[in-house]
Amino acid sequence: MDERARIPVTLPRDNPTQSYWQDPPDPDVADLRTTPDLPTTADTVIIGSGITGATVAWNLLQSSSSESQSIVMLEARQACSGATGRNGGHTKAASYRSFLHHVEQLGVDEAVRIARLELSNILAVQEFAREHAIPCDLDACNTIDVIYDSAQWAQAHEAVAAMRKAMPEGDPAAEYEFYEPAEVRERFYVHDGEYAGREEKVYGGVGYFAGSLSAYKFGIGVLKLCLEKGLNLQTRTAAVGLERDGEGRWIVQTPRGKIVARRVVLATNGYTAALVKEFQGVIVPMRGQITAHRPGKTVPKAGCLPTTYSFIYEKGYEYMISRPAGSQFAGDIIMGGGLVRAPEDGLYEYGTTDDATLNEGISEYLKETTPRYFGPDWGEDHPDGRIRKEWTGIMGFSPDGFPFVGEMPGQKGLWVSCSFQGHGMVLCWKSASALVEMMEGRDGDGLAGWFPPVFRVSEKRLGGVFEGRLHLSAMPGAGEGE
Incomplete structure (x- = not known):
């Protein structure tokens, strides 16, 4: 690095x-x-x-x-x-994913302050868009983090419990809901799968308030x-x-x-x-990659799903929104991430400002995510092809x-x-x-x-020394998200 x-x-x-x-x-x-x-x-x-x-x-x-x-x-x-x-179109904090790290590094009070700022930022952006009638396909909705790793499923419970203990009852920054695997399949249409010959088992889901828009x-x-x-x-x-x-x-x-x-x-x-x-x-640049998928024929609600998504596995994640009804290409599914599926966990995406090209390995991986995650709820691909567009963007990371x-x-x-x-x-x-x-x-x-x-x-x-991303949060993404 x-x-x-x-x-x-x-x-x-x-x-x-x-x-x-x-x-x-x-x-x-x-x-x-x-x-x-x-x-x-x-x-x-x-x-x-x-x-x-x-x-x-x-x-x-x-x-x-x-x-x-x-x-x-x-x-x-x-x-x-x-x-x-x-970016990927998410307004999503996932504060529970970094809360325990912040407590360890900064203390409870500062961890709470950061979590509240993240939620207040989402609410402020959404309110500004409404107040000024900015036509940005705003969809204030809930999100679901589908977790495929037992350790992260356990840590999610630990983190949410810590947030609830640190904040007054009813504090919106600590409002989360847990879903068992059967609920994830029934309510969010996500199934167990397989990647590179390895079974991907849904351990559960974490739901909370988020949203999407055209940034x-x-x-x-x-x-x-x-x-x-x-x-x-x-x-x-x-x-x-x-x-x-x-x-x-x-x-x-x-x-x-x-x-x-x-x-x-x-x-x-x-x-x-x-x-x-x-x-x-x-401030080290890092290239992120995103694909826009036309919805499969059997995706519920013609792809205009009522929540946004993240798919969290042992070392990484993908994040996803569906384009809301009334927007251009309503039902399109925007999927980003896949960094750790590249050689050496995506090492060569760091240090580059080249958003004029794609990483072909990440591209091939992202193209296959939707039918793998949604399984029988995806169906046949759209007659015009699964992928409408793919692109890259440059983020900035600090030590x-x-x-x-x-x-x-x-x-x-x-x-x-x-x-x-x-x-x-x-x-x-x-x-x-x-x-x-x-x-x-x-x-x-x-x-x-x-x-x-x-x-x-x-x-x-x-004077800090950059050693890589610190938070494996299910974040929104520019390339993933500024």
């Missing part, structure tokens, strides 16, 4: 695989340059146009001083074309609201360098010229080390498994919110909101009450 973490991080590739969610790209925003020429100055430059960048912009534009602020957003490719526009459409919707309030978006304009001038301002270099700004926000996730070398080997949020130590005016561990849809919104509180001088007890201190960037955390 050391060798993979040392690979120099590059800027986004020019011709990525086309994401299911970006087919077609938004006609109004995908290639927008608000002004024909790149502004030469700005109060704030935001680098990255995914959910993090859009949320930072939105919150800054709500400030009482927003009318006197100029905010420029730079995007290397089309708008929202990174992890946000390439691309949601991100584009937030950007449109920001544009109405004065955001200057410059797509296909990569930031290629950062430096300070003699007055303490930041000079952002691009192929179209430079912008001088009072402050810069990095919403660059797995690509961050391409601009700030302190993150080389500290301790947490995002970096805050002002860079010793670099006044350089702010970051990135490295979301493939868990962006339940971390990005609240992390970006917390960042703006810090930027606007509201970093007090109110923020400390809900935002985990362990998420804050620090010299100590920047």
